[in-house]
Amino acid sequence: MNAPSRNLDFFYFFGSGYAYLSVMRIDALADAAGVTVTWRPFSVRALMIEQNNMIREQKQKMAYVWRDIERRAARNGVPFVRPPIWPTDPDQLANRVGIVAQAEGWCREYTLASFRSWYLDGQPLGAEGPLAAILAGLGRNAAEVIGRANSDDIRARYDAQTDVARRLGAFGSPTFAVGSEIFWGDDRLEEAIAWAAGTHPAQRNAAG
Amino acid sequence: MNAPSRNLDFFYFFGSGYAYLSVMRIDALADAAGVTVTWRPFSVRALMIEQNNMIREQKQKMAYVWRDIERRAARNGVPFVRPPIWPTDPDQLANRVGIVAQAEGWCREYTLASFRSWYLDGQPLGAEGPLAAILAGLGRNAAEVIGRANSDDIRARYDAQTDVARRLGAFGSPTFAVGSEIFWGDDRLEEAIAWAAGTHPAQRNAAG
Numbered sequence: 001m002n003a004p005s006r007n008l009d010f011f012y013f014f015g016s017g018y019a020y021l022s023v024m025r026i027d028a029l030a031d032a033a034g035v036t037v038t039w040r041p042f043s044v045r046a047l048m049i050e051q052n053n054m055i056r057e058q059k060q061k062m063a064y065v066w067r068d069i070e071r072r073a074a075r076n077g078v079p080f081v082r083p084p085i086w087p088t089d090p091d092q093l094a095n096r097v098g099i100v101a102q103a104e105g106w107c108r109e110y111t112l113a114s115f116r117s118w119y120l121d122g123q124p125l126g127a128e129g130p131l132a133a134i135l136a137g138l139g140r141n142a143a144e145v146i147g148r149a150n151s152d153d154i155r156a157r158y159d160a161q162t163d164v165a166r167r168l169g170a171f172g173s174p175t176f177a178v179g180s181e182i183f184w185g186d187d188r189l190e191e192a193i194a195w196a197a198g199t200h201p202a203q204r205n206a207a208g
Numbered sequence: 209m210n211a212p213s214r215n216l217d218f219f220y221f222f223g224s225g226y227a228y229l230s231v232m233r234i235d236a237l238a239d240a241a242g243v244t245v246t247w248r249p250f251s252v253r254a255l256m257i258e259q260n261n262m263i264r265e266q267k268q269k270m271a272y273v274w275r276d277i278e279r280r281a282a283r284n285g286v287p288f289v290r291p292p293i294w295p296t297d298p299d300q301l302a303n304r305v306g307i308v309a310q311a312e313g314w315c316r317e318y319t320l321a322s323f324r325s326w327y328l329d330g331q332p333l334g335a336e337g338p339l340a341a342i343l344a345g346l347g348r349n350a351a352e353v354i355g356r357a358n359s360d361d362i363r364a365r366y367d368a369q370t371d372v373a374r375r376l377g378a379f380g381s382p383t384f385a386v387g388s389e390i391f392w393g394d395d396r397l398e399e400a401i402a403w404a405a406g407t408h409p410a411q412r413n414a415a416g
Contacts, residue, residue: 053266058259060379064392071399074410171268184272187395191279202282 007036008196009177011165013044014094014114015087015125016173017069021186023115024078027108029189035196039107041098043162044173051171056087072186083119089126092158094118096149097131099158109138215244216404217385219373221252222302222322223295223333224381225277229394231323232286235316237397243404247315249306251370252381259379264295280394291327297334300366302326304357305339307366317346 010026012019030037048054055061066082073080089095094114101107113134117123123130132142148154165175168182176183176192183192194200218234220227238245256262263269274290281288297303302322309318321342325331331338340350356362373383376390384391384400391400402408 047268051266051268053269058261058379060255060259060377061261063377064379064390068392068396071408071410075399075408077409169268169271171266171272182272184276188276191283200279200283201285202279 005178005196009038009040011040011042011175013173015089018186019174020115020119022174022189023111029193033193033197035193040161041095042165046162053171081120084122085124094126096154096158099154100145100148213386213404217246217248219248219250219383221381223297226394227382228323228327230382230397237401241401241405243401248369249303250373254370261379289328292330293332302334304362304366307362308353308356
């Protein structure tokens with residue numbers, strides 16, 4: 001039997017081109033299916049390096065990726081501007097601020113604001129000026145949040161969440177998980193939500 | 209303006225797990241959209257080696273891939289049996305027979321029969337016994353076809369078709385092309401057909 005969990009773990013990296021599409025789409029799809037979402041920033045960069053999965057060094061694939069994202073955005077009614085800065089956030093500060101936000105309960109709002117700033121407004125991700133503006137817009141004390149994001153505690157939590165993704169078998173961003181069942185890529189978001197709701201055809205086959 | 213080409217180039221490799229899904233789906237989708245399909249075997253293996261894109265050496269990704277294909281097959285009503293032999297066809301003979309079939313006008317039928325044999329019946333791809341059985345089933349003289357598949361002429365045509373895919377920017381199998389617009393992966397088949405038909409939302413945006 002596949003009792004629906006009704007919760008979807010959403011693992012994403014703040015500098016991920018494809019995660020943007022999911023960040024913009026996941027609320028409406030999850031709401032429609034009665035599925036809740038746990039927003040979980042992780043270091044896909046660490047996983048890609050240790051797995052020798054360096055897409056950014058594969059020029060044919062990278063040339064394709066941005067065009068594909070543009071077409072997928074058009075198909076899904078999501079605004080698209082090719083982010084002028086990529087790769088970005090070398091220190092992963094934007095991601096660690098996401099861990100602070102997760103711990104304090106405002107991760108979703110911060111994530112949406114961060115992707116809009118980087119992707120649509122062309123601001124450098126993780127740079128202190130734009131980051132402070134994002135945090136101020138959310139009514140947060142930027143200096144305090146950034147200080148916490150640089151603490152050992154938050155660094156350890158970021159590593160621990162990355163390790164959860166690692167143990168699930170993740171290798172890219174975004175990755176969706178329902179228990180131990182993982183789905184990679186924005187193009188699997190619908191399937192992942194169906195899985196959480198217990199309505200994916202592969203579940204019905206197993207039960208039937 | 210985007211005048212629809214109404215033809216889709218379908219580049220695929222006979223040993224590709226994801227190409228199977230497209231081989232099983234493409235006729236119905238293309239027919240419904242009024243799109244013709246040109247079946248074009250190519251050596252994705254050559255491209256992946258030269259692009260340092262060796263997915264088969266990434267164990268996390270490979271563990272995921274077969275599970276993903278299984279779920280996608282269930283979602284699309286396509287039969288699935290995990291092929292017991294992969295990677296396969298080290299000499300790429302099954303692919304070169306595809307080039308013979310393409311030159312002689314029976315590539316689609318051969319491709320369907322080849323994927324069924326390898327994927328669903330668990331026969332070793334490109335091994336002479338199963339290959340001869342496939343060819344006999346299509347009313348072909350196996351010895352003659354295999355002889356031709358090993359000729360310099362067919363080897364050159366296989367390389368040339370691989371080079372067409374290379375110049376389009378392909379890096380994986382399947383790849384769909386409408387003119388110079390490429391789409392990678394079975395999960396982009398619907399978008400590629402829409403593009404050939406001139407109905408993809410990104411085309412409407414450009415025209416509007």
